[in-house]
Amino acid sequence: MSFLCPTERMVLPVLAAAWLLLCAGDAAGGAGGVEGRLVRGTEPVPGGRVAAFASADFSQGPASLSSPSAADGRYSLDLPPGSYYLAATAGALWAYCGQNPVVVTDADTRTWIGFNMSPWPEPVVRTVEEMELDARLSGVALLEGEPQEDVTISLYLDDEDGFRGLGFLRSSPTGPDGRFLIDMVPSGRYFLLARRRVSGLGVGPVVKGDLFAYYRYNPLTLAAGTATDVVLPLVAKRQEKDVRGVDLPEGRPAFEGTVRNREGEPAAGVHVFAYREPTMGHFKPAALSSVTDDRGSYRITLPEPGKYYIGARDGYGDSPSPGERFGHYEGTPDHSITLHEGQRLRSVDITVERVLVP
Amino acid sequence: MKGLGAGVVAVVAVFWSCTTAAGSDTPVQSVIKGDVRWRGEVSVDGIAIVTREGRLTIEAGTTVRFLQRDDDGDGIGDSELRVEGVLRVEGTPDRPVLFTSAAARPAPADWKYIMINHGRDAAVSNAVVEYAFSGVQIHYTRGTFRGLVSRHNVDGFRFSTAPVVLEDSLLTRNENGIRFEERGAGASVRGNIVTDNRFGLFAVIKCEGLSVMENNLFENNSEYNVKMGERQTTDLPLSCNWWGTSLDGEIRASFFDGRMEPGLGRVLYEPYLKERPTLAKSP
Numbered sequence: 059m060s061f062l063c064p065t066e067r068m069v070l071p072v073l074a075a076a077w078l079l080l081c082a083g084d085a086a087g088g089a090g091g092v093e094g095r096l097v098r099g100t101e102p103v104p105g106g107r108v109a110a111f112a113s114a115d116f117s118q119g120p121a122s123l124s125s126p127s128a129a130d131g132r133y134s135l136d137l138p139p140g141s142y143y144l145a146a147t148a149g150a151l152w153a154y155c156g157q158n159p160v161v162v163t164d165a166d167t168r169t170w171i172g173f174n175m176s177p178w179p180e181p182v183v184r185t186v187e188e189m190e191l192d193a194r195l196s197g198v199a200l201l202e203g204e205p206q207e208d209v210t211i212s213l214y215l216d217d218e219d220g221f222r223g224l225g226f227l228r229s230s231p232t233g234p235d236g237r238f239l240i241d242m243v244p245s246g247r248y249f250l251l252a253r254r255r256v257s258g259l260g261v262g263p264v265v266k267g268d269l270f271a272y273y274r275y276n277p278l279t280l281a282a283g284t285a286t287d288v289v290l291p292l293v294a295k296r297q298e299k300d301v302r303g304v305d306l307p308e309g310r311p312a313f314e315g316t317v318r319n320r321e322g323e324p325a326a327g328v329h330v331f332a333y334r335e336p337t338m339g340h341f342k343p344a345a346l347s348s349v350t351d352d353r354g355s356y357r358i359t360l361p362e363p364g365k366y367y368i369g370a371r372d373g374y375g376d377s378p379s380p381g382e383r384f385g386h387y388e389g390t391p392d393h394s395i396t397l398h399e400g401q402r403l404r405s406v407d408i409t410v411e412r413v414l415v416p
Numbered sequence: 417m418k419g420l421g422a423g424v425v426a427v428v429a430v431f432w433s434c435t436t437a438a439g440s441d442t443p444v445q446s447v448i449k450g451d452v453r454w455r456g457e458v459s460v461d462g463i464a465i466v467t468r469e470g471r472l473t474i475e476a477g478t479t480v481r482f483l484q485r486d487d488d489g490d491g492i493g494d495s496e497l498r499v500e501g502v503l504r505v506e507g508t509p510d511r512p513v514l515f516t517s518a519a520a521r522p523a524p525a526d527w528k529y530i531m532i533n534h535g536r537d538a539a540v541s542n543a544v545v546e547y548a549f550s551g552v553q554i555h556y557t558r559g560t561f562r563g564l565v566s567r568h569n570v571d572g573f574r575f576s577t578a579p580v581v582l583e584d585s586l587l588t589r590n591e592n593g594i595r596f597e598e599r600g601a602g603a604s605v606r607g608n609i610v611t612d613n614r615f616g617l618f619a620v621i622k623c624e625g626l627s628v629m630e631n632n633l634f635e636n637n638s639e640y641n642v643k644m645g646e647r648q649t650t651d652l653p654l655s656c657n658w659w660g661t662s663l664d665g666e667i668r669a670s671f672f673d674g675r676m677e678p679g680l681g682r683v684l685y686e687p688y689l690k691e692r693p694t695l696a697k698s699p
Contacts, residue, residue: 377576378577380577380599380601384556386500391465413556413577414558414577414578414579
């Protein structure tokens with residue numbers, strides 16, 4: 059397969075423009091951006107490029123494109139401040155960045171983003187005469203070529219919500235052969251994502267140890283009367299997003315702080331949530347942090363100014379369970395903070411305790 | 417703040433003025449951070465919060481009136497008592513503590529609830545809670561409730577992920593007498609009268625038989641003595657209770673469970689009490 063996937067071929071003019079933009083960026087120098095390595099397993103992948111998109115809908119074409127990766131797989135991509143979805147291509151190999159969206163500041167910060175490349179066979183589509191109104195989607199989830207059990211495939215109608223929640227349709231978990239089937243799919247254009255969470259939960263962010271795949275040929279069109287079979291090479295989430303290494307874009311409010319236990323020790327591995335409603339947990343959070351690091355540090359960028367109610371816990375989705383670490387921001391009696399346009403609030407510290415453990 | 421005299425009309429607390437709690441801008445009227453006692457007449461207009469380090473003790477004979485206000489327009493009153501620290505309600509059989517609506521013509525959901533959420537501890541003795549949305553809600557907290565009368569509310573007593581003790585209490589004239597979700601924490605519910613509600617006991621979801629619910633009296637609940645939520649698929653052990661009759665068929669007919677709706681859990685009600693017990697809170 060050539061460097062350009064079918065979707066990208068449609069946007070060749072946009073790519074050319076992006077290439078010009080990239081060259082201009084190189085000439086300017088000193089901007090923020092991303093850098094890292096392309097590998098397949100442990101082997102470097104030279105000659106690949108990293109593309110930065112404005113959204114997870116890659117059919118719109120990239121905003122910027124790196125120069126080819128070096129013999130050791132190293133690449134570098136200058137990017138103006140903003141939020142980007144990154145993907146890397148090297149011949150038949152492709153990879154989606156598990157940290158998407160990646161935020162770039164205008165400071166000199168360059169975030170390290172590695173890509174573990176996999177081959178992505180094109181979808182196989184055949185006509186099924188007995189299906190007139192709907193489509194069928196099937197496929198196999200693989201990790202390093204081996205079928206994976208308990209992987210769930212979700213279909214989303216768009217990328218507006220960052221592929222959170224259960225999606226428009228969802229498969230049953232794959233069996234020992236790694237295969238799944240979603241029947242009676244209304245014809246349409248879908249984003250496919252595959253996940254296997256170590257938590258066993260159906261929702262929540264992908265965390266270290268989870269398996270994940272964003273389908274290379276998203277958005278995938280499923281036509282009535284057809285059956286489409288796909289291969290989904292999974293990658294294992296190796297580390298959490300480095301919340302300290304990425305600064306925040308101008309304009310959007312943000313807050314940060316430390317999560318500790320009642321004894322004052324840092325609480326690592328905890329998510330911090332920001333809700334728009336005081337009855338936290340009854341609604342989808344407006345924002346969610348990566349898990350706290352070893353120092354208990356976290357940072358959240360909010361979608362818009364306003365009042366938010368802040369809590370922290372180990373898990374995600376459903377209610378906190380006995381033994382789970384859980385707590386609210388106690389700096390205000392109602393656990394709220396209010397942020398204005400562009401405001402960054404620090405020291406929003408939270409104490410967590412294990413539910414029902416004396 | 418300690419030891420306010422009887423007859424004090426106002427909430428006793430450290431005030432957090434100009435602060436709002438709900439997205440609806442219901443004001444936080446008071447924030448209790450230390451050791452505070454309520455006695456006499458107390459009115460709550462908005463939200464009274466007992467913080468994690470706070471401790472609220474309400475003395476016998478106290479009346480707490482919640483002003484009717486609906487800031488978000490959802491038809492449910494927004495005044496409430498929210499507890500994240502310690503709550504002690506020290507009513508006696510002769511001088512219970514009354515939590516009620518301040519309206520001249522009170523109605524269910526005039527005020528929101530006593531909400532004990534991720535609190536440190538709760539112990540309630542001989543209290544009457546009426547005309548709220550939920551009389552008492554308790555989550556992620558251990559609590560003991562004895563001699564509670566919860567009436568004319570939407571939910572009489574509601575708990576989730578809370579190993580509560582509910583004993584010798586009366587749940588009556590509510591939409592749901594007791595509404596609960598175990599979620600890994602078993603409760604002890606014994607010796608209570610659950611009568612004249614629409615549903616006596618509502619097991620919403622994730623109830624796995626961890627609780628002990630026996631020697632209770634369920635009768636005259638207008639729709640069902642027990643209702644299983646649409647995702648409550650596990651059977652519920654509820655033996656040794658009185659179900660308003662000694663006739664097996666009538667007892668089964670008073671359950672909305674897997675016998676009526678395949679896929680739902682079933683009420684495991686046998687053996688059951690053949691005679692109506694005399695309980696402490698019998699009307």
